[in-house]
Amino acid sequence: MLKEGQVRIPAGCAISGIMNKKGEVFSGRDIIKSIAVMHDRSNGLGGGFAAYGIYPEFKNHYAFHLFYENKKVKQETEFVLNKLFNIELAEPIPTRDVSSIGKAPLIWRYFAKPKANQIQANETEAEYVVNFVMKINSELEGAYVFSSGKNMGTFKGVGYPEDIGDFYRLDEYKGYIWTAHGRFPTNTPGWWGGAHPFSLLDWTIVHNGEISSYDANRRYLEMYGYKCTLQTDTEAITYIFDLLLRKFGLPLDSAINIVAAPFWSKISRMNPEQQKLMKSLRAVFSSLLINGPFSIILGSTNGFMALNDRLKLRSLVAAEKGDNLYIASEESAILEICKNPDKTWAPRGGEPVIGLLDGKESLYCFDETQEEEVVRHSVAL
Amino acid sequence: MSVVIDAKGIYYKDLNERIREVLRTGVNELVLDNVNGQRYIGDGISGSQTLVINGTPGNDMAAYMDGLKLIINGNAQDAIGNTMNDGIIIIHGNAGDTLGYAMRGGEIYVKGNVGYRVGIHMKGYKDKNPVIVVGGRAGDFFAEYMAGGIQIVLGLDLPPGEKIVGDFCGTGMHGGVIYLRGEVEEYQLGKEVKVVPVEEEDLIIISKYVKNYAEFFNIDYQEIMQKPFVKLIPYNTRPYGNLYAKY
Numbered sequence: 001m002l003k004e005g006q007v008r009i010p011a012g013c014a015i016s017g018i019m020n021k022k023g024e025v026f027s028g029r030d031i032i033k034s035i036a037v038m039h040d041r042s043n044g045l046g047g048g049f050a051a052y053g054i055y056p057e058f059k060n061h062y063a064f065h066l067f068y069e070n071k072k073v074k075q076e077t078e079f080v081l082n083k084l085f086n087i088e089l090a091e092p093i094p095t096r097d098v099s100s101i102g103k104a105p106l107i108w109r110y111f112a113k114p115k116a117n118q119i120q121a122n123e124t125e126a127e128y129v130v131n132f133v134m135k136i137n138s139e140l141e142g143a144y145v146f147s148s149g150k151n152m153g154t155f156k157g158v159g160y161p162e163d164i165g166d167f168y169r170l171d172e173y174k175g176y177i178w179t180a181h182g183r184f185p186t187n188t189p190g191w192w193g194g195a196h197p198f199s200l201l202d203w204t205i206v207h208n209g210e211i212s213s214y215d216a217n218r219r220y221l222e223m224y225g226y227k228c229t230l231q232t233d234t235e236a237i238t239y240i241f242d243l244l245l246r247k248f249g250l251p252l253d254s255a256i257n258i259v260a261a262p263f264w265s266k267i268s269r270m271n272p273e274q275q276k277l278m279k280s281l282r283a284v285f286s287s288l289l290i291n292g293p294f295s296i297i298l299g300s301t302n303g304f305m306a307l308n309d310r311l312k313l314r315s316l317v318a319a320e321k322g323d324n325l326y327i328a329s330e331e332s333a334i335l336e337i338c339k340n341p342d343k344t345w346a347p348r349g350g351e352p353v354i355g356l357l358d359g360k361e362s363l364y365c366f367d368e369t370q371e372e373e374v375v376r377h378s379v380a381l
Numbered sequence: 382m383s384v385v386i387d388a389k390g391i392y393y394k395d396l397n398e399r400i401r402e403v404l405r406t407g408v409n410e411l412v413l414d415n416v417n418g419q420r421y422i423g424d425g426i427s428g429s430q431t432l433v434i435n436g437t438p439g440n441d442m443a444a445y446m447d448g449l450k451l452i453i454n455g456n457a458q459d460a461i462g463n464t465m466n467d468g469i470i471i472i473h474g475n476a477g478d479t480l481g482y483a484m485r486g487g488e489i490y491v492k493g494n495v496g497y498r499v500g501i502h503m504k505g506y507k508d509k510n511p512v513i514v515v516g517g518r519a520g521d522f523f524a525e526y527m528a529g530g531i532q533i534v535l536g537l538d539l540p541p542g543e544k545i546v547g548d549f550c551g552t553g554m555h556g557g558v559i560y561l562r563g564e565v566e567e568y569q570l571g572k573e574v575k576v577v578p579v580e581e582e583d584l585i586i587i588s589k590y591v592k593n594y595a596e597f598f599n600i601d602y603q604e605i606m607q608k609p610f611v612k613l614i615p616y617n618t619r620p621y622g623n624l625y626a627k628y
Contacts, residue, residue, distance in 0.1 A: 037418045040393070266548075269568065312497045312521065315459050315478055330458055331477075332418025332437045344456070346477065346496050348547070349521065 013196075013208035014041035014161075014182040016328040017297040017304055018337070019355045024323070025053050028170030030337045031178035034326075036162035037333045038182055041208075044100070046183025046195035047164035048156025050204035050299045051175035059151040061088055061111040062129055067192050068106040069142035077136055077143040084132055085112035093155070098167045101159045105192055109153070126201055126246060131225070133200060138227040144193040149202035152301065156181075156195035164195075176357070177304055179297045181206035193230065198238040201246070202301045207234040208329055209294030209314050220287035233292075240288050241298055245364045252305065252354065252363055258285040260310050260350040297327060300363040303356035312349035319344040325355040384408045389415035393439060397421055404430055418458075423449050423468075440477075443470055446487070459496070462489050465511070471597050478520070484511040484530065488590070491515050492598045497547070498522040505529025505557060514594045521547035524613075525571075528556040533590055535605060536563045550574065551613055559613035560587050562605070573617065579610045 016034045020026065031049060055063050064081070068074040081087065088111045095107065119128045133145045147154040152175075155168040161182040165171075181196035197204040211217070211233035218228045218236055224247065226239040237259075244255040258281050262270075267278045282289070293313030298305045306327040308316050319326040319334045319341035326334040331344065347353050356363070384403050388396050396419050403411050409430055416422070416436035423432055427447040437455045444463040456474035463482045470489040478496035481489055486509040494517035501522065503511055511530040516537050523546045524532055536545035545563040552571030560583065565576065579587070587610055595602035 040420060265568070312478065315496075317477075330418060330440065331456055332439060332458065335417055335437055344475075346475075346494075346520075349497070 013184050014038035014329045014333070015180065015206045015208050015295060015297055016333050017177070017179040017206070017299070017306065017326070019177040019304055019325050019357075021303075021323045021325065021355065021358050023053065023176045023357050025174035025176050028165060028173050028175070028178060031180045032162050032165035032170060034328060034333045034337050035165075035180040035182055036160075037336045038328070038330055039160060039162070041329060042160060042182030042184045044160045044163075045158060045185050046156070046181070047159055047161030048154060048181050048195045048197050048206070049161070049165060049168070049170055050152065050154045050177075050179045050197040050199065050206070051170070051173055052152040052177040052202075052299065052301060053175040054153055054173045055111070055151045058088065058111040061113055062148060062150055063153050064110045064112060064145055065093065065147035065153055065155070066108050066110070066136075067144045067146060068108065071106070073140055073142040074106055074108070077140055080132070080136065080140075081110060081112065083115075084118050084128075085110070085114055087112045094169055094172075095167050096169055098159070098163050100163045101157065101167045104157060104167075109147075129201060130242070134225065134227045134229075137229045146193060147199050149199065149204075149301070152202055152204075152299075154197045154199045154204055156197065157192045158195065177299055179204060179206050179299050179304065181208075194232065196234055197299070198230075198232075198234045200238050200242050202299075203238055203242055204299040205234055205238045205241070205296055206299075207237060207294060207296045209233075209292060209296075209309065211237070211290055211292045211294060213289060213291035216287050217290065237290065237294075237296060240290070244285075244288070245362075249364075252352075254281060256305075256307060256350070256352050257281050258288050259290040260307060261289050262350065263310065295329065298363070300365075302360040302363050302365050303354065305355070305363060306347065306353040308347060308349050308351070310350040316347050316353075317344065318347055318353045325353075327353055327355075382408050383410040383412060385412045385414060387415055388413045388419060388436070389417075391419065393419040393421060397424070400432070401426065404428060416455075423451055443468070448487075456493075457491075462487070465489075466509075473598065475517070481511065481513045484513070485509055486511050488512040488593070489514070490594050490597050491517075493517045494519070496520045498525050500524045500527055500530070500532045502526045502528060503530040503532070503557060512590055514590050516594065516598065516600075518543060519546045519550075521549050522552060523547065523550045524554055524557070524559050525549070525551070526553040526555070527551065527559070527615075528554075530557045531560070531586060531590070532557070533560045533587060533594075534562065535591070535594070536561070537600070537605065539563075544569065551615070554613075554615045555617065555619060556615060558583075560610045561613065562608050562610050565611065565613070570613070573615050574613050575616055577612050577614055579612045583610070583612055 090110045093107045196206045214233045221239045244250045294309045295314035295316045317331045320343045321341045412433040414435045418439040420439035423443045423446045425445040431450040434453045440459045442461045447466040449468045451470045453472045457472045457476040459477035460479045465484045466486045468487045472491045475493040476491045476495045480499045483502045497520040513532045515534045551574035
């Protein structure tokens with residue numbers, strides 16, 4: 001079977017996201033209803049969801065979700081996993097039969113903590129996990145880690161998104177952030193790994209659009225050890241944000257001004273201080289400019305950020321009601337689950353919609369507990 | 382005679398079939414309740430009947446529409462009135478991107494704001510002269526590649542600092558006319574556009590459509606007309622005429 005990168009797939013797509021700023025959890029029913037309204041933006045060849053706050057019992061464990069094409073590669077992968085991690089629980093991800101969903105791969109999840117003695121002295125825990133994900137996805141044919149964060153998970157496959165949600169029994173999970181994607185590739189290898197969201201650590205990306213800067217972005221990312229194994233633009237966008245926000249520690253607004261950089265004509269009208277910053281960002285990170293039409297939702301443990309390309313070549317609507325923030329490709333997808341929003345607006349090109357949990361100042365927080373975790377491990381060992 | 386359809390949960394294809402069936406019976410007015418996201422409403426339909434849409438109709442409403450009157454009690458989404466030939470659309474809310482794409486006749490009135498690329502490649506020929514009136518503001522690339530017709534933006538109730546149109550206004554414009562009730566900065570304009578004063582004959586056109594707007598949305602006409610308009614026209618009717626073939 002041909003996989004991503006072996007055939008070209010221009011995408012249409014729908015995206016939707018909901019978050020509760022107080023961190024109150026709610027079932028996956030709403031996000032399924034929302035994405036289902038935009039049924040005709042996708043064509044049944046990919047759907048998926050990201051959910052945050054769903055694994056409170058294992059909130060300090062990495063929740064790895066994996067696809068396997070066969071039992072042999074599962075065994076090989078578990079060998080690596082056991083070597084690098086202490087696994088608390090391994091189980092097939094519960095699914096239900098949905099007539100429209102075709103043959104699924106083996107779908108497993110593992111709640112695991114890194115083995116402290118395996119982490120290199122110059123390596124952070126997050127780095128360790130990233131290296132593991134890159135290793136499995138690039139070296140083990142037929143195995144694919146599609147989720148690797150804590151107290152969150154992505155669920156995706158080949159089918160319409162509402163059917164994929166039903167398949168994974170998302171109505172039975174409760175999260176405080178949900179994002180969803182319906183895919184419209186006009187030509188597809190029909191591989192489950194190719195569906196959105198794309199995910200690394202706690203980051204998830206759902207994306208409507210098509211990026212023409214893919215190769216420039218990929219070459220830059222590869223210099224920092226990322227392996228774009230799927231050869232899709234959305235995978236690259238996920239790694240760009242991981243690199244800028246986690247590895248480089250840049251503020252979110254700088255990351256936004258890198259990927260959706262203001263036009264030079266606009267920069268020329270800014271004040272001298274802003275000009276200096278914008279010119280520096282464009283010069284230093286020119287390879288991370290995302291060119292081409294996109295609307296994305298970047299999810300993380302602390303909240304989400306929705307963004308359009310500078311020319312707004314894809315649609316995006318946002319709404320607020322009480323503590324809830326909504327974002328979707330179409331307003332009807334929001335109104336389906338929120339009858340009378342307090343406020344509805346269409347973000348401009350390059351203008352982010354940022355939703356943070358109360359008390360959080362940034363989308364990125366993965367390292368907050370890390371030191372403590374490592375110490376505890378080394379004591380235990 | 383008026384007929385009501387409850388559109389809640391009806392798939393767009395079935396809804397549009399029912400709309401056509403009902404209109405074929407010759408009713409004057411068809412009311413659609415609980416519309417939410419159903420696409421293609423009013424597409425390719427000829428006639429002079431009225432469709433009242435309560436809710437948020439989906440994308441590509443009124444494409445190739447020829448004569449119907451649509452009243453939308455709610456916001457409209459993207460790509461409304463694509464290549465619309467005749468009729469009238471009254472939107473009691475905002476509208477999304479590419480409203481009036483390649484529109485070639487009829488009138489669209491939006492009470493509030495509109496998105497990006499509104500009136501892109503609108504065209505006019507002889508008695509076919511499409512009109513878009515926007516009560517609030519318009520996004521970037523307003524009137525991109527506009528080739529004919531009339532677009533009026535009123536900028537009513539703009540928050541302080543808000544501009545009446547976005548950037549790249551009239552980029553590639555080579556026909557038709559834009560009237561803005563307010564100022565526009567030079568940098569906001571495409572290089573094919575120039576600002577000229579409003580003449581007596583322009584005011585006749587403006588007042589005609591602003592009167593309609595005021596009536597549809599129950600807003601004081603005199604008050605709207607108190608603020609001056611500017612007129613935007615293309616420098617050249619064929620800016621790219623010599624781009625590929627130099628004669």
